[in-house]
Amino acid sequence: MNDYSKPARTRFAPSPTGHLHLGGARTALYAYLLARKTGGQFLLRIEDTDRKRLVPGAEEEIMEGLRWLGIQWDEGPDIGGPYGPYRQSERKEIYQQYARQLVEQGHAYYCFCSPQRLEAMRQEQQRRKEPPHYDGTCRRLDPAEAERRVAAGEPHVIRFKTPKEGTTTVRDFLRGEITVENRTIDDYILVKSDGYAVYHLAVVVDDHLMKITHVIRGSEWLPTFPLHGLIYRALGWEEPTWVHLSVFLKPSGKGKMSKREAADLMKDGYSIFIKDLKGLGYLPEAVVNWIALMGWSYDDHTEFFTMQDLIEKFTLERLNPAPAAINFSKFDHFNGLHIRALPPEELARRVKPFFLERGYQVDDERLLRIIPLIQERIAGLDEAPDMAGFFFKENVVPVPADLVVKGLSVAESLDLARRVLKALEALPDIRAEIAEPYMREFVAQSGLTAGQVFGLMRVAITGQKVSPPLFESMEVIGREKVLQRMEQAIYLLEELLQKEGLSEKSLDTPLES
Template structure:
């Protein structure tokens, strides 16, 4: 029996006809700009229909969990202008809203699936699964679970459990091991129409991991049902997972929500937006001096759902046709139409975002502009972090600007004579800088972790500490001398530091290509 603590309230919002939507970010690092994009769409959908917007935290991936990330998600989404009706920090009738606090629910629902034959315990070890995957790839077959546990009798499974064998719980996909065409799942996407997946392409997905935590698939479906979610609005990368979710809804005997899969944000070259080509951290945009209303406006342009003002509106409201793309959240609530969304990937063009941010900055009165500077680039908290790093090196206060200017610059591009060590070539220096970026992306952002990560790389690549610190100092500050480097990285922040490294590498690769030395 599902505990009384977790029972649905007596009035199911789905049955009452109330629209309910949600976003479910994972606290695994800096909040992603894609979370704000999908969050905005969910917010607009709910508020246009008098419904509820729910924030749920999907924190069951304990290997990637970052303790500070949840609060960062709350702060970043509120900064960009979004609020929610229910969530971990505001409460609500369908909680708990953290999945780590709902593990009892998932286990009990897993037991129901096992009892009904829609799921089974799988006892294969990670090594056995990896060997199977390699065999399938060698045979040019799609990697897919095909272990013997699927065919265990209930008695065999119970005996393995009694022996203490660790196990996962997997979804039993009907006819998943038969030739193509014998079984399939069809669901409706509100933007694309009916989509069908043959079960030969649908794996027996893990629902409950061996550590007792659910995977995204089980927790997603159970939570959406228990929280009365009527419309699932998420990125199109989840389309391939939807058949598994539909099968779970059917196994439980639950009604399906409506599915809306939004086109992915794209780089200018149409590749999926990624930190390798664009800053994706909302923290970066806040620290770099973008205005939240400009960023929200920019995200509202993605997908083409925003109806342009009519000629009559332009005349009656005295609008500038050049600024037709500049609008407020209130304008979005009035004019955003989900059926206008284009399935072509919306381009996340930083050039346009900077233009838009400039329009907002120029529209401010001087006092508001001054306040914006003091709240971000020249905030008391930021200046207090910088001051101790330069204090012992100064003879007059006027020297502060010379020593600390790189903390306030948007772009720092050192010349090769500054960043290339004497015994290194430009090409091998840039190759090492790329390796350094990869290492720092994975490092915890505190001095001892950064230092340890760098020294491991130095040993592996046979670079000296002096060479590596000279290179990193040049990339971050544009200088050969600076305040303490590691401490400066902490103050500048991970998002801005890594963005500075990416921009450096991009600029240098372009310069090499122009010189005919790049690949």
Template sequence: MLKLNRRLLMQQCLRHAHNQVRVRFAPSPTGYLHLGGLRTALYNFLFARHLDGKFLLRIEDTDQTRLVPGASERLVGDLLWAGIEIDEGPGFGGQLGPYVQSQRTMIYSKAIEELLQNGTAYRCFCTERRLDLLRKEALRTRQVPRYDNKCRHLKTAEIDSLLAKGTAHCIRFKLTDHEEPLDDLIYGKVYHNVSDTEGDPVIMKSDQFPTYHFANVVDDHLMGITHVLRGVEWQISTTKHLLLYKAFGWQPPKFGHLPLLVNADGTKLSKRQGDIGIQSFRERGYFPQALVNYVVSAGGGFEHKAHAKQELLTMQELFEQFHIDRVNSHPSRLNPELLDDLNRMEITQRLSNKESRFKLIHQVQELVKKAYPQHPNLDLAEDHIVDVLNWSSQRLTLIQDLTSSKLSFLWVKPSNFQLKNMTSEQVDVMLTLLNEIQDFQKEELNVKLKNFAQEQNIKFPLMMKALRAALSGLKEGPGVAEMMEILGKSVTLERLKEAVPKERIHLEQNQ
């Protein structure tokens, strides 16, 4: 206990010794990280980096009944994927840990004792049956269910007697009037007096695990958190937290509450929407910087330039330009079309850098191999992939789209398809013609191919059908000229040469 007291004293001293900004993201490992959680983590990170501060990760796992195995690891993975760097946290070091709440139970027990001793908390022996009756009676009389604070008035002798019997109990905090406004960093002055609407809240459950509100306050204080940025749904609870800080005699951090993140139609974003999980975006093929820019585009925090062209900002550019007083206070509407535009921009951006281009090429190669495992002879040359990506960056949203069945010709070389209705001499003329075309675009290609067919007295539809088969082995898909444009000049010429029947070449050479 002496060792614990020294540790608490050291942490309390550190709390007030911090001259730099310290923020935290404190998720519960009860599921996946979704857009709302990413937005909260991101704004904390941008705020900290803008002011040369620290970003902490804390895992709030005190509700042991709702834990999902592996959720913490997935949360960390998604944060790192998004480019959010963790300065302190489980597995990342730091002097003020542990950073997992289930490992801090002795700290909470000591803090509870302090509140019991100064009279701001008390033991509650009410049974679940009594609490359930209170709830039912409140509902029957059309009132908001709330605890009636019965055990707040127990005498010392009564408490001692119940404890001697081993009666199960929890610890509750005495709510008092709090009429001072919360000076919210985003909403300005906000008034909430929770004692008007709530009974005394539980701060330590009968299983000796703290509730969210209590552990949150204790941890933020001992970890030196200077600013708390979280969703607006927690704004009403902040008054409760300020009362806890007052009960301990601690200086509270500054609070800012982020507005609701909503769908394009204004409806609330919900975890029940299976496609708002970060893992879902990753699996569908969205890139991290595109998703990050998408999230901040809805919430503000940056100088608004009228009619400015949409940009894809790097993480450094984002935190350099970020200002907390520019964050919107109204609900933040997401525009899915913008995400698609940003993802196309990121493909282009990655192609412009040698290192990221190499990684992108490798990613495409792996996707194609996975999509067509039964085809050993795939066209995966780096130059070909770059040509395809340059074409797709203005037309497709995701690189996964490149493996759709309609675009299989990009990768799967046709076999046993031969150019028909054309002599090898005509094929040679056509190949020479195609090779001389500088602007290998579908408009130019269409004109040249039509002229060629007329000059060679070849039926144009039959010729195009033969070219389609030679290039793709497919009966449907993009137009032949567009197909050539997508494949690029070198691949087009290579495939057409391979489609000339060898026996015809041999026969004509002997004539």
């Protein structure tokens, strides 16, 4: 059991080698929740020692993504803190100091093998169908000779001297004790020939010096987990609580997401990258809610969580190590829940950029009147312009065929449109509470259904077959524009009638006037 009365120090330590994705965001979220729940600190540390794989702008994108999600760090490369620097590339000398200490204490050694020799060794191991591993040539060197070769400037790396007998046991909070045969653990490189430490040394040194109490990270680190435990023990340091999270599977549940599949998702309006989700119409609150429940649960029925709810309710004990399939339908569901939970003013602020992007001139006062009409009907912010763009158009031009009422001919639909216009012109006030009862009485006397009459009005007035509530929409649009749009519909139906080579006199049974 974890003691939640003690302040936890947690960290998110991404490599700036690509986009921040859902898996990384979830790792950051869980670490953040534990720190906030216990009154501790959450750190951001950039693990950029793999200089060849760095992507320009990736560090800024990671920070921007975390901020958008509402995950703010207490210490980090941009704001500093008492245990900096918070970029590993700026901590080179610190790692070299501890690497030398490991060499002096007999837990590591200098290796002078050339890349060519190592490649030949790997090929020979493959030929013998052995797992790739270092053969220990330099492990057997006399330490004094190794020191002389280092002093002479001979290129070298520093390798960890893994015990070759017995076993190593490490404890993961979710999986319990994990025991491996030491002979299966390679003599991993700790410091490369360019002087940069690799992840295995840097992560241990940083987590210790930054006083990290809980290491929450992806399960891809489980294979080298015993090595990290051995390095901690070789340096005589107390290990943190280790928590390796569940794997994210692609939506089918079969295997991890590939780059090609991620590209295919974008065509369907989905993405696994945080940078894309805002533009796709998702709320950060919904992303947080969704990813929190991919690997953690509070009970078997509660599904709606704000960040504050999660801080209060989060516990490590409720994490699940089983793989979690990414379910985008569930994501849309959560997005809808969080859209409906927003105050109208806030929803207006968030949808406005989507209208502007589509070229609409947005009147804030009108937008606020529209929000109650669409808030229950959209599952994404990006849906708002399609649902409600007609409010900001001077004119709408419906597809003429859509104005032909189901069960009626073109001429009958035209006749109905004229009668609807006449009825609307007779209305002194277009407020919904006045217009709706009046037009329902019109329907009752017409011998048609509400679906037929209101369907025609909807297409004529909004230009769409699906829209927010008709009479509330008419009220926002205003009487003058409503009448103009009905006149436009009549004109389009007249054109359609002419194209079909028909005349209004061809009606066998004209509608009553």
